[in-house]
Amino acid sequence: MDGRKVGASLRALRRRRAWRQADLERATGVSRSAVSLMELGRLDGVAIGTLRRVVEGLDASLVIDVRWRGGALDRLLDERHAALAATVATILRTDGWHVEVEVSYSRYGERGSIDLLAWQASSRTLLVVEIKSELTSIEETLRKHDQKVRLAPAVAAERFGWRPAAVGRLLVLPAGTAARRRVARHASLFDAALPVRGRALRTWIRDPRGPLSGLWFVPDSSQAGVKRDRTTPQRVRCRSGGLPSA
DNA sequence: TCAGAGCTAGATGTCCGTCC
DNA sequence: GGACGGACATCTAGCTCTGA
Numbered sequence: 001m002d003g004r005k006v007g008a009s010l011r012a013l014r015r016r017r018a019w020r021q022a023d024l025e026r027a028t029g030v031s032r033s034a035v036s037l038m039e040l041g042r043l044d045g046v047a048i049g050t051l052r053r054v055v056e057g058l059d060a061s062l063v064i065d066v067r068w069r070g071g072a073l074d075r076l077l078d079e080r081h082a083a084l085a086a087t088v089a090t091i092l093r094t095d096g097w098h099v100e101v102e103v104s105y106s107r108y109g110e111r112g113s114i115d116l117l118a119w120q121a122s123s124r125t126l127l128v129v130e131i132k133s134e135l136t137s138i139e140e141t142l143r144k145h146d147q148k149v150r151l152a153p154a155v156a157a158e159r160f161g162w163r164p165a166a167v168g169r170l171l172v173l174p175a176g177t178a179a180r181r182r183v184a185r186h187a188s189l190f191d192a193a194l195p196v197r198g199r200a201l202r203t204w205i206r207d208p209r210g211p212l213s214g215l216w217f218v219p220d221s222s223q224a225g226v227k228r229d230r231t232t233p234q235r236v237r238c239r240s241g242g243l244p245s246a
Numbered sequence: 247t248c249a250g251a252g253c254t255a256g257a258t259g260t261c262c263g264t265c266c
Numbered sequence: 267g268g269a270c271g272g273a274c275a276t277c278t279a280g281c282t283c284t285g286a
Binding site: 021 | 252
């Protein structure tokens, strides 16, 4: 975030309305001095929430972006997802499935990408696998997965010539306590939507018979060897005169 | 002289390390 | 895990500066 550019933008937007700093103070409840600091680009002394109030008070919006070593942050965020997908794809292939990765679709205005689309020719079973390294929104995850399961047979027929007799839906989560706790907290929801787990699930994967709605906790190989003490996530305190090293 | 903007000391709230 | 206290971040009131 370029402080001087942000400050210049705020000032330009304020002046465009012929407002004084005091007018902006009345409109947003943020003191004139704080507005002054922001317009001078001295954002170190300004809370993000306060900055947002001022920006929104000028009918603008605040976009905050975190960047790290070029595109390395995206790769870092994607690492766990990719590792889970790779683990599941390997297991499915070992059990005789043909696996396609990241199958994109666009049908009737609905767009997206199926993490893993697996096909077992002998039983003509199609499996729609959704991988979640972080379970943020449960409702959204289930809704999107449902959409993919609905569209998958048509996508599979069109793209690969697969004509399924049965369709399975599988949600994959990392086998940590955080994900298990989250699922336990919403047990009734998950039990209704994805009732098959554990041994029954593995049995179905080896020998699919009919449709399936399952939830699978898969060990996260990207975290292998990463030792964490009992206090994680660790607090990082920034002392004056120095930033914590990256 | 006055309006608008900049500066800063002090008040307040929050965070985080430590202890139990 | 909760309580406590010190350190720090953030905000504001009020004074000062600047330019018309």
